Amino acid sequence: MALPKRIIANRYELHAAIGEGAMGHIWKATDRHLRRPVALKLMAPAQATSALARNRFALEAMAIARLCNQHVVQIHDYGFDEDNPYIVMELLQxxxxxxxxxxxxxxxxxxxxxxxxxxxxxxxxxxxxxxxxxxxxxxxxxxxxxxxxxxxxxxxxxxxxxxxxxxxxxxxxxxxxxxxxxxxxxxxxxxxxxxxxxxxxxxxxxxxxxxxxxxxxxxxxxxxxxxxxxPAPSSLVPDxxxxxxxxxxxxxxxxxxxxxxxxxxxxxxxxxxxDPQDRGPVKILVVDDEPDVPLLVRQRFRQQIRKSVYEFVFATDGETALEQLRNHPDVNVVLSDISMPGMDGLTFLSRVAEVNPMVQTVMVSAYGDMRNIRTAMNRGAFDFVVKPIDFEDLEATIQKSLRRVAELRKTARSTEENDTLRMFVSSSLVERIRSTGTEAGQGEDWQGTVAFIDLAGFHPAAGEAPPGDALRTLNANFEVMVPEITRRGGVIDKFLGDAVMTIFRGEGHLGRALDACMAVRDQLHALALRTGEGSPFAHGVSIGVDTGPMIAGEIGSRAFGRLDYTVLGEIVGTAAHLKSIARKDQVLVTGRVAEAARSHFEFEAQEDRRLPQNGEPISVFELVRRRIAPQAAATTSAAYMTTLAYEEQDAKGPGQSIPA
CATH class of the missing domain: 1.10.510.10 (Transferase(Phosphotransferase) domain 1)
Known part of the structure; x- marks a missing residue:
């Protein structure tokens, strides 16, 4: 690639292109003032005239500058060369x-x-x-x-x-x-x-x-x-x-x-x-600045090393020990001295969990040094041994530490299994468990909002499709609906064929429900645009919402053990009816919803409707959008500057053809 110009900002001499980022090209350069090699990211000329792109470029510089971390590329300078932004970073080899x-x-x-x-x-x-x-x-x-x-x-x-x-x-x-x-x-x-x-x-x-x-x-x-x-990784790599x-x-x-x-x-x-129990010797990190420690450890544990029971790595201070933990994430036990130059053992101990929270640390201290021992235990040391070291006691301590590591891993696996189990537990049951313990058969009076979300025109299409395709379409849409509902505090009361009945309670329940409905509608619309009319997302949704009092309780047959915990009331039937008359991508609400939420949402009046259950006409409104308060408008405008339009050339992945 030809150099755009040789000298940038009268300071940086460009040599050759070495990469390309989201906002421009990256050049190998020399900082002529400090006489050091650098990497210079120069904004692409096609984007330099865009205020939006320039703002993004500045945000990138600010984002990197805030991150003083050795695992993030470091920034040296940011500025303009003839109104063209640039970022100067460390040059990596x-x-x-x-x-x-x-x-x-x-x-x-x-x-x-x-x-x-x-x-x-x-x-x-x-x-x-x-x-x-x-x-x-x-x-x-x-x-x-x-x-x-x-x-x-x-x-x-x-x-x-x-x-x-x-x-x-x-x-x-x-x-x-x-x-x-x-x-x-x-x-x-x-x-x-x-x-x-x-x-x-x-x-x-x-x-x-x-x-x-x-x-x-x-x-x-x-x-x-x-x-x-x-595909499970083991199906691709059997090892x-x-x-x-x-x-x-x-x-x-x-x-x-x-x-x-x-x-x-x-x-x-x-x-x-x-897991060292499955994949070779137990790896132990020894941290001590005494030069004869590695030789002594190898001599004392030579049989275990020869039999691949233990493998030792060494460090002479806390900083080096942290680096060894990063390079050896399979370390299980650390044996660390307390008194060391540079980063001492107690400081190192306080940072071990940042690198590997599973590792167990045993501190080594002079006999009777109770103050340091107490500090070490308060900072998370698993155990301690004293000098001169009794190596039989040390090995017993190592074995005890390994049992603790095994317990932690077992707990972690149990947590994962419980997370999996939760996927199959009814949200209504969770709500019941969280309730205040009313007697069996007694209902509870709730105030909240009910929303019914239905796939528009699903039944005619499903009748012409194979059963597997119909289920795939339903589940594809539910995968979008459920997280947007639950992240706003909603509960999935039940799935009713191609519809979802959701309940929102607690502070701000109406606003959270309306936000969830709009998020579901807008995201499914975006997915339909991206995946085409033949995709499962092309149906859109019809939504009905009402708010007010309801009764929660158990319904079904207790004698035959078939009970459900659900909500009943006028607002449930009203929301279901509004869902049935809503058009594709339309959110219909009652007059009481519009009145209660008018300060935060915009609505358009629709024709009054009669409810099937009582024949009384009700006022119906369509939810249009959330209002943006004047003081928030500037923030919203600035936030939009952080978005980046999809770059077509970056759509291709390794070994794949993904046409635009």
Whole structure:
């Protein structure tokens, strides 16, 4: 690529193009003032005239500048050259993960654990300051060669957004489709769990050489991400254990609530896949600055080392020990001295959980040093031994630590199993369990909002389709509906064929219900635009909403053990009737809903309707949109500047053809 000009801002001399990001090209350059090599990202000329694009470019610079983390590429400078923005960053030596995978095909589990562990630390730093990357992919994970070994660096925050301060339109598709989360492809607001999904896709690809969700066209990729299962990694690579399959079942759950809650948690769970009980010797990290310690340990445990019972790695201070933990995520036990130069053992102890929360740390202290011992125990040390070391006691302590690690892993597996079980438990039963314990057969008076969401025109289409296709269509739409309802505090009372009955209670129940209805309608509309008229999302929805008093209680046959816990009342029948008369993508509400919510939502009056149950006419309104308060308009406008229109050339994934 030809140089745009040789000198930028009278300071940076460009040499050669070395990459391309979301907002421009990246050049190898020299900072002539400081006489050091740098990487300079210069905004693409075609975008430099756009105020929206310039604002995004500035946001990228600010996002990176906030992240002082060794696993995020560091920024040195930001400015303008003849009104053209540029960002100056550290120049990295090495290759990105995509280049390595093109050469290697796939990587062993141990290598992927190391990469994901380091990437998660950079990602956690971004999430800690409410930055969502939104475009994690192998090309944005750089494997940099450094003095301390290979370090993963996250690149390209050009489409990053701040949590709660971002708006997508149906025309926007932010990120590379093959690595996008279900909420991204359906235009929902992404949060940190969307980045965790993308990082899990990267790990899946690195392990198997294939992305979990594929397709010949962009529309089929979107469909598969939104609704389809993925091949178990062990079906593609038989050497991988069922534990790896279970990890990805959670990491790639369609519902964000069922995924890992943080990058640190996900990295720890992935590191736990390298189970030493199944995969070789127990790995122990010894941290001590005395030069004869490694030799002494190897001599004392030479038989266990020869029999592959133990494997030892060593560090001389806390900082080096943290790096060893990052490089060896399968370490189970740490033996750490307290008094060391640089980072001492107590400081190191307080940071161990950041790298690997499963590891158990045993502190080594001089006899009688009770103050440090108490501090160590308060900071999470599992146990301690005193000098001079009794090696029989030390081995017993190691074995006790390993049993604790096994217990933690068993608890983690139980948590995953419980999360899976919750998918099959009725929401109504959960609501009943949470209730105040009324006597059997006694109802409860509730105030709340009921919404019926129905697939428009589904029955005629289903009659002409094979049964499997009909079920696939229903479940595809429910996959969109359920998370938007539950994330706003709604409860799925029941599925009624092609309709969903939902209940909202508590503070702000009406506003949350209306927001959920609009989110479902708008996301299904966006998916229909992206996947075409023949997709399961083309039906649209018809929605009815009413609010007021209702009765909650058990109905059915107690004698035969067939009971349901549900709600009854006038508003239930009214919402169901409004759903039945609503047109495609129409949300109909009663007059009392419109009156109660008019200050926050816009409505249009419709023709009055008579209810089948009592024949009385009711006022009917259509929900149009949520009102934007004047003081929020500026924030909304600024938030829109963080969105990025889908770039066609980035739609192609590894080994796939995805035409626009």
């Amino acid at each position: 090495g290759e990105d993960l995509e280049a390595r995978l093109r050469r290697a095909g796939r990587l062993p589990l141990s290598a992927v654990i190391t990469i994901l562990n380091q990437a998660s630390r950079g990602l956690a730093a971004a999430h800690d300051v409410s930055i969502v990357h939104r475009d994690l992919k192998p090309a944005n994970l750089f494997l940099a060669r450094t003095d301390v070994g290979e370090v993963v660096k996250i690149l390209d925050f050009g489409v990053a957004s701040m949590l709660g301060n971002d708006i997508n339109s149906p025309e926007d598709l932010v990120g590379r489709p093959l690595y996008m989360s279900p909420e991204q492809v359906r235009c929902a607001q992404p949060d940190l769990r969307s980045d965790l999904w993308s990082l899990a896709v990267v790990a899946y690809y690195a392990l198997t050489g294939s992305t979990p969700f594929q397709g010949q066209h962009l529309s089929s990729v979107i469909m598969n991400i939104a609704i389809a299962p993925f 991988l254990s069922p534990k790896v399959d279970r990890f990805f079942e959670r990491a790639l759950a369609k519902n964000p609530a069922q995924r890992f809650s943080s990058a640190r948690e996900m990295a720890a769970a992935f590191a736990a896949l390298a």
